[in-house]
Amino acid sequence: MDRKEYADFLIKTTHDYNYYLDKYKKRELKEGAMVTRLAPSPTGMVHLGSLYSGFIDKVMASQSNGICYLRIEDTDTKRTVENGVNTIIDSLNKFGITFDEGVAIDGEKGEYGPYVQSKREDIYKAFAKKLIIEDKAYPCFCTKEDEEHNKEIQTKNKEQIGYYGRWAKCRKLTMEDVIEKVNNGDKYIIRLKSRGNPNHKIKFKDCIIGKMEIPQNNLDIPIIKSDGLPTYHFAHAVDDSLMGTTHVIRGEEWLPSLDKHIDLFESLGFRIPKYAHISTLMVDDNGTRRKISKRKDPWADVNYFHKQGIPNEALVLYMATLTNSNFEAWQNSNKDKSYKDFEFTFNKMSKGGTMYDYDKIINISKNFISTLKAEEVYKRALKYTREYDREMYELLVKYKDYSIGIFNIEREKRKPRKDIASFNDIKNQTWYMYDELFKPQKYEWGKITNSDMIKKIFSEYMDVYDSNDDQDEWFKKMKKVAESLGFAPEMKLYRENPDNYKGSIADFSTVLRVGLTSKSMTPDLYEIMKLFGREKMEKRIVKIFN
RNA sequence: GGUCUGUUGGUGAAGUGGUUUAACACACCGCCCUCUCAAGGCGGCAUACACGGGUUCAAAUCCCGUACAGACUACCA
Numbered sequence: 001m002d003r004k005e006y007a008d009f010l011i012k013t014t015h016d017y018n019y020y021l022d023k024y025k026k027r028e029l030k031e032g033a034m035v036t037r038l039a040p041s042p043t044g045m046v047h048l049g050s051l052y053s054g055f056i057d058k059v060m061a062s063q064s065n066g067i068c069y070l071r072i073e074d075t076d077t078k079r080t081v082e083n084g085v086n087t088i089i090d091s092l093n094k095f096g097i098t099f100d101e102g103v104a105i106d107g108e109k110g111e112y113g114p115y116v117q118s119k120r121e122d123i124y125k126a127f128a129k130k131l132i133i134e135d136k137a138y139p140c141f142c143t144k145e146d147e148e149h150n151k152e153i154q155t156k157n158k159e160q161i162g163y164y165g166r167w168a169k170c171r172k173l174t175m176e177d178v179i180e181k182v183n184n185g186d187k188y189i190i191r192l193k194s195r196g197n198p199n200h201k202i203k204f205k206d207c208i209i210g211k212m213e214i215p216q217n218n219l220d221i222p223i224i225k226s227d228g229l230p231t232y233h234f235a236h237a238v239d240d241s242l243m244g245t246t247h248v249i250r251g252e253e254w255l256p257s258l259d260k261h262i263d264l265f266e267s268l269g270f271r272i273p274k275y276a277h278i279s280t281l282m283v284d285d286n287g288t289r290r291k292i293s294k295r296k297d298p299w300a301d302v303n304y305f306h307k308q309g310i311p312n313e314a315l316v317l318y319m320a321t322l323t324n325s326n327f328e329a330w331q332n333s334n335k336d337k338s339y340k341d342f343e344f345t346f347n348k349m350s351k352g353g354t355m356y357d358y359d360k361i362i363n364i365s366k367n368f369i370s371t372l373k374a375e376e377v378y379k380r381a382l383k384y385t386r387e388y389d390r391e392m393y394e395l396l397v398k399y400k401d402y403s404i405g406i407f408n409i410e411r412e413k414r415k416p417r418k419d420i421a422s423f424n425d426i427k428n429q430t431w432y433m434y435d436e437l438f439k440p441q442k443y444e445w446g447k448i449t450n451s452d453m454i455k456k457i458f459s460e461y462m463d464v465y466d467s468n469d470d471q472d473e474w475f476k477k478m479k480k481v482a483e484s485l486g487f488a489p490e491m492k493l494y495r496e497n498p499d500n501y502k503g504s505i506a507d508f509s510t511v512l513r514v515g516l517t518s519k520s521m522t523p524d525l526y527e528i529m530k531l532f533g534r535e536k537m538e539k540r541i542v543k544i545f546n
Numbered sequence: 547g548g549u550c551u552g553u554u555g556g557u558g559a560a561g562u563g564g565u566u567u568a569a570c571a572c573a574c575c576g577c578c579c580u581c582u583c584a585a586g587g588c589g590g591c592a593u594a595c596a597c598g599g600g601u602u603c604a605a606a607u608c609c610c611g612u613a614c615a616g617a618c619u620a621c622c623a
Contacts, residue, residue: 076622144620160548161548161619198549209551214549215550222620253617254623256549256619279551284557325571326570347562351551352553355558360558410584416584482581504581519582
């Protein structure tokens with residue numbers, strides 16, 4: 001039996017590797033164009049880290065006029081969730097991450113498919129066969145227990161852990177041994193026959209981290225599992241070569257397995273792509289940093305932000321600031337431009353762990369929402385509450401124009417209000433504007449608490465209030481009434497001689513504000529009165545004392 | 547244990563051997579604006595380059611060691 005027949009005996013494929021080498025042509029790209037890919041597992045959720053990496057994949061490809069494609073890594077059949085793929089595509093889409101090629105809702109796009117790894121089984125096997133023919137891979141019959149056993153001894157002796165050298169029992173099996181075992185029905189996997197020597201260092205340059213030196217891989221790592229599917233490492237080498245990925249952008253947790261990947265690319269005779277290892281998203285957990293975790297951190301699932309009512313755009317902007325910290329400054333001086341106009345670079349990306357910062361997201365979200373028109377805020381609030389707050393939703397529907405008016409207070413001007421951070425916040429911000437929700441626990445009176453005085457202020461004020469007044473006129477009238485009741489009409493006057501007055505114009509207006517809304521802190525009072533109108537104001541005044 | 551990576555004020559983070567007396571942002575404090583809040587303007591704050599050696603005329607920046615932190619160490623990805 002020659003090696004070709006031997007390989008055919010061990011692995012059955014419908015095509016041979018030359019067929020695939022021929023089928024997937026080299027991409028023709030413009031100078032500098034990057035081909036990137038996002039390669040998630042279909043576990044049914046999009047991890048914040050995937051969004052981060054997807055953002056970078058997308059932005060690097062599109063700003064270099066390259067290609068960004070989606071590949072699904074479902075070789076771990078245990079973790080695959082039904083409909084997981086569509087969930088991923090949908091979620092990413094919401095964040096503006098779309099793909100030029102690869103898996104899509106309505107099938108697949110592109111010449112390099114299939115883009116789902118479980119459908120590429122024949123391809124991986126064909127290349128595993130190539131390695132067997134070239135004596136760069138071999139079947140292994142060892143059990144999990146064998147390996148556990150090795151590990152125990154290795155740990156005890158403080159030797160390198162893994163399947164290599166004298167521990168690699170099956171490496172020494174002759175062809176005849178193997179044939180006998182296979183005919184016997186013994187299960188086996190395929191391992192790489194590593195030729196590396198850990199005393200030799202590989203010099204390597206990562207796009208983000210820069211120069212590195214790592215020992216050569218000497219582990220005979222599994223490449224085909226007993227279920228016939230490839231391991232991540234092998235699939236990565238085969239797919240990213242065949243699909244023509246120029247830049248492999250992935251989390252830094254992959255850095256330690258880079259030696260294995262280089263070994264695989266070289267064994268397969270493939271060119272090694274460029275790598276960019278992005279920093280892990282970390283969280284501060286009682287003073288220590290740790291990787292964000294799906295189990296401990298609810299926000300690890302990007303869906304969390306949707307539930308919180310954080311606009312997708314805000315999360316995207318947050319991703320942009322994480323990617324390149326100089327983005328924020330650029331955005332501030334280019335307010336009308338999109339993040340797509342900013343040139344992101346690898347060498348501005350963070351090397352260490354990146355801290356996840358919810359306050360920062362809130363801040364970005366506030367700023368983003370403040371730039372929206374009132375109608376847009378209304379539209380989004382409607383969409384959000386429809387799903388998460390039925391009561392609020394119905395009020396928004398019932399009082400459409402009134403609600404838009406509320407959102408329009410101090411908006412659409414050069415320095416707009418920034419008080420809405422998320423759409424689950426709007427009820428807290430505006431409840432007192434709706435009679436249905438207006439059930440104050442207490443009135444936050446300030447300096448003036450005497451009920452006779454409060455009554456007097458309202459009765460005098462309502463005599464002069466005219467809803468047609470402009471803001472200047474409105475304020476003048478308020479000052480006039482305040483003065484006639486013994487309040488200082490200007491803050492300056494009050495500060496100079498506080499003893500001469502019952503209070504300042506601020507104290508006076510606080511009475512009006514609290515009487516109408518029960519709250520001492522609200523947006524512009526003029527606008528609120530205008531939205532209320534006389535009738536509603538009077539109803540509110542009656543309500544104060546009963 | 548081994549391998550790899552990182553460590554700059556309270557926090558995040560610029561910085562790629564010499565205009566660095568180390569940006570900027572957030573936080574905090576003060577003042578201004580002001581009918582409250584938000585926003586905005588001005589100013590202040592901080593004993594910041596983990597530690598110890600070395601290379602150099604010159605080091606946050608290059609090299610070596612130590613400490614600390616993190617990632618990885620599966621027939622998971």
